[in-house]
Amino acid sequence: MRINQLINDFIVFTTNEEQELLNSLSNDVRPYQSFTEREQLVLETLNRKSLVAKVFTKNQCWVMKNGEL
Numbered sequence: 001m002r003i004n005q006l007i008n009d010f011i012v013f014t015t016n017e018e019q020e021l022l023n024s025l026s027n028d029v030r031p032y033q034s035f036t037e038r039e040q041l042v043l044e045t046l047n048r049k050s051l052v053a054k055v056f057t058k059n060q061c062w063v064m065k066n067g068e069l
Contacts, residue, residue: 012049018042022051025065032061 014022021042032054035043043063046052053066 012051014046014049014051018046018051022046022065025052025063027065029055029062029064032063035063 021039032040032043043052043054047054051066053064055062055064
């Protein structure tokens with residue numbers, strides 16, 4: 001049995017800055033390098049929280065939302 005089946009309302013805490021960046025992503029896939037240095041730091045935090053995913057291709061890293069929020 002998964003934890004998500006036991007807990008109906010599972011909410012991951014996000015700061016205002018993280019939430020703002022998540023909202024700006026919508027459902028797009030964007031290059032990691034298109035973000036500012038500060039946004040890249042926030043994206044790393046969101047990646048650790050499993051709220052965004054980083055996809056690596058041959059020459060580039062892409063960022064997208066991970067699952068439903």
